[in-house]
Amino acid sequence: MTEADRTTYLLVDGENLDATLGVSILERRPRPEERPRWERVLNFAREEWGQPVVGLFFLAARHDLPMAFVQALTSIGFRPVPLTGRPDEKIVDIAISRTLQALKDRPADVMLASHDGDFLPDLGALCDGRRTGVVAFQEFRSIGYRELVEKGLEFFDLEYDVEAFDARLPRIRIIPIEEFDPLEFI
Template sequence: MGRTIVLVDGENIDATLGTNVFARRPHPDERPRWERLTAYLAAEWDQPAVGLFFLNASNGTMPTQFVQALLAMGYRPVPLSGRADQKVVDVGIQMTLAALVDRDDDVVLVSHDGDFADDLAALKRRGRRLGLVGFREFFSGRLNALDLDTFDLEDDVEAFKAPLPRVRVIDLDDFDPDRFLV
């Protein structure tokens, strides 16, 4: 049996929530329940899911409570530091995607960022099963063009405790009027 490596771009998800969903910094109870993600992917692809959560630790400190919570949920925190002009989380994920080319693991990226498209395309050429998790309406066009398995963090994974104030196109077959009548 194989495994799924889940690469979480926490900065990107947090920024998307803050900028595009809430228009403010999300409160702790409005952030994803990350343990639901690996459980969902393990069930969906019928193999263990290993979560790597990339953190920017360039200021020399780590969010200790959050790191402890990640460890308790079975994630492997990846605290990276670098120069002020480096996008350390992006570079770390790109380095990991490049390292995965020579491995047999399936890969799921949790991000909306098109900067990862070339790295994912290289894995796709190797016949790897690939997935993308986030909010479908915010996936980069470059990521959408890869035709990956996509999972919505709210609708598919059910990673939130309460419905998010998202406005998006709803396929009529998926429309549930009760969601709007609360």
């Protein structure tokens, strides 16, 4: 298999990203226009690594399937993975961990969209020469991911690198001086 034949698996922890956006950034439930444009996330993965992308969007659907959202995801190219389980189970985390483990035996690259440090062991096992990345809000991703940079893990900020939002979010972040624009502050 050549590099051109490789595929990127984009695994989206929808609950984690939504909770971080709502609780930590907006401090309220996000309105529809404040949520990521998921087609941009797929396109970013495809363009960044120059290969086909399989987008898997994991979501908890304990009682009802959010059909409109599932149909929207499907229409832009994601494969929704609606899950159910016991209330005490972190069903999305379990499914993503199992998927990361299953990808170990495939010649594929992986982008994980999550802040969750629970995936460190499984993602670390994939840092074996293949391309691996984490898409998240830089200031909220698990600090443990830094240890995987030496093994090749790449970071992509959901807002600034991926440009997944239509408007700037009210974030406080460390700004690289080459990106500093005083007009954002005056």
